[in-house]
Amino acid sequence: MTEGAIETTAGLVSSVSKRLSRLADMLPPVERAADIGTDHAKLLTLLVRQGKIRKGLGVEVVEGPWRTALNHVAGMGLSDVIEIRKGDGLEPLAPGEVQAVIIAGMGGKTITGILSRSPAVVQSLEWLLLQPMSQAAGLRNFLQGSGWRILEEALVMEREIIYPIILACPGEMPALSEWEAEYGPLLLSERSPLLKRLIEKDIQGLQEILKQLAKSESEESRLREAQILRKCQQMEVLMQ
Ligand SMILES: C[S@@+](CC[C@H](N)C(=O)[O-])C[C@H]1O[C@@H](n2cnc3c(N)ncnc32)[C@H](O)[C@@H]1O
Structure with missing residues (x-):
């Protein structure tokens, strides 16, 4: 049709x-x-x-x-x-x-x-x-x-x-x-299964960046790694 x-x-x-x-x-x-x-x-x-x-x-x-x-x-x-x-x-x-x-x-x-x-x-x-x-x-x-x-x-x-x-x-x-802006104040307070899935996908994206950073030996890459790891930990907490 x-x-x-x-x-x-x-x-x-x-x-x-x-x-x-x-x-x-x-x-x-x-x-x-x-x-x-x-x-x-x-x-x-x-x-x-x-x-x-x-x-x-x-x-x-x-x-x-x-x-x-x-x-x-x-x-x-x-x-x-x-x-x-x-x-x-x-x-x-x-x-x-x-x-x-x-x-x-x-x-x-x-x-x-x-x-x-x-x-x-x-x-x-x-x-x-x-x-x-x-x-x-x-x-x-x-x-x-x-x-x-x-x-x-x-x-x-x-x-x-x-x-x-x-x-x-x-x-x-x-x-x-920061997290209310990122994921929505109302969505965050509801913590629906779909929000958890979205956060998981974002964590996976950050883990890919970590893999790339691990290939570099620069001081800047170590700093960036530490920032991303901290962010991932905060995101894990959001899903609980
Ligand atoms: C990806 S499509 C989304 C279409 C529809 N709104 C939807 O959600 O399915 C984005 C459309 O916005 C148009 N667009 C982008 N910037 C625009 C603007 N400043 N003013 C009017 N149309 C715009 C593009 O040409 C395109 O057709």
């Missing part, structure tokens, strides 16, 4: 990834939401079909995905309720145009850059739904330092990759510890 032929919401849900489906579940119902870096626009079509949003706005900076998004929305017969704009980050949006912004599938640094370049749009929002592919600590610290509170967090595993999802609203949040 082609995507254009998917007519039922159940069919649409089963055609999107577990990650996109979880993002849709976590968005509170709003009148209008924007998906930045919308790519295929599947998240917006799912949100409209589920009745989570009445109007969707997709932003895409690259020509190819922008056309794919336009075609997908047209194929679903939703061009009257989902608009796809070509542009960079939040720049194509006016303050107050949407209540929620979703930015998923990009690095934490890219997401932080997009948010910090458009403060007027960000200040007008009720919700931010973010799914960083990397550098989640920097993104969480940015949220804390710019008047956003993390309200809900989730981890989703797909093809052995674990993705964090963050739902934030305007509000105060205490400064985050």
Whole structure:
């Protein structure tokens, strides 16, 4: 079945990834939401079909995905309720145009850059739904330092990759510890099996670095080894 032929919401849900489906579940119902870096626009079509949003706005900076998004929305017969704009980050949006912004599938640094370049749009929002592919600590610290509170967090595993999802609203949040920023204050307090698996994977990554460092005889490598070993020990404690 082609995507254009998917007519039922159940069919649409089963055609999107577990990650996109979880993002849709976590968005509170709003009148209008924007998906930045919308790519295929599947998240917006799912949100409209589920009745989570009445109007969707997709932003895409690259020509190819922008056309794919336009075609997908047209194929679903939703061009009257989902608009796809070509542009960079939040720049194509006016303050107050949407209540929620979703930015998923990009690095934490890219997401932080997009948010910090458009403060007027960000200040007008009720919700931010973010799914960083990397550098989640920097993104969480940015949220804390710019008047956003993390309200809900989730981890989703797909093809052995674990993705964090963050739902934030305007509000105060205490400064985050190193590990709260890295793994999420709420996720850390829950200590779910998936969080333990994520920490284990990160420890394995550090152990690979230790193997490489062991090949070097420099003083700098010994210092780095000691730092990494300390970090691994702290991470072991986090999993208990
Ligand atoms: C890996 S895809 C993720 C697509 C979708 N959001 C998802 O989670 O499945 C990232 C998309 O963001 C787009 N993108 C990257 N930087 C952007 C920016 N500054 N403004 C708009 N789109 C951007 C890319 O062209 C690409 O289509």
